[in-house]
Amino acid sequence: MPYDHRFGLFQAGKDGPLWRASFADLDEAKRSARILADEERQEFFVRSLEDYSEVARLFPTRNKAVDLHADSTRKFGSATWEA
Numbered sequence: 106m107p108y109d110h111r112f113g114l115f116q117a118g119k120d121g122p123l124w125r126a127s128f129a130d131l132d133e134a135k136r137s138a139r140i141l142a143d144e145e146r147q148e149f150f151v152r153s154l155e156d157y158s159e160v161a162r163l164f165p166t167r168n169k170a171v172d173l174h175a176d177s178t179r180k181f182g183s184a185t186w187e188a
Contacts, residue, residue: 111155114138117148125149131160138163 110127112134117123125141128134131151138149142163151161 111153112160113152113154114141115150115152116141116145117150122150122152127154135161135163142166 109129112128112131113124114126114128114134114137115122116125126134126137128137128151134151138151138161141147142149142165146165148165149163150159151163152159
């Protein structure tokens, strides 16, 4: 059975992409990238190793603990409410 890893998982770094893993299945690569992005709070992307094209980019999920409210200027952000 040939070594058939068609997708590479990379982390966006300051000096360029950092290779993290290889996968044969695109869905498995995306799933792993989502988990790593959330755990490490870093941007990850998946590239096809056949032509080195980017096929997916995953960002960390936003922190759901922050409660966003519209303030008096109709801008959204973390608001403090005074009585």
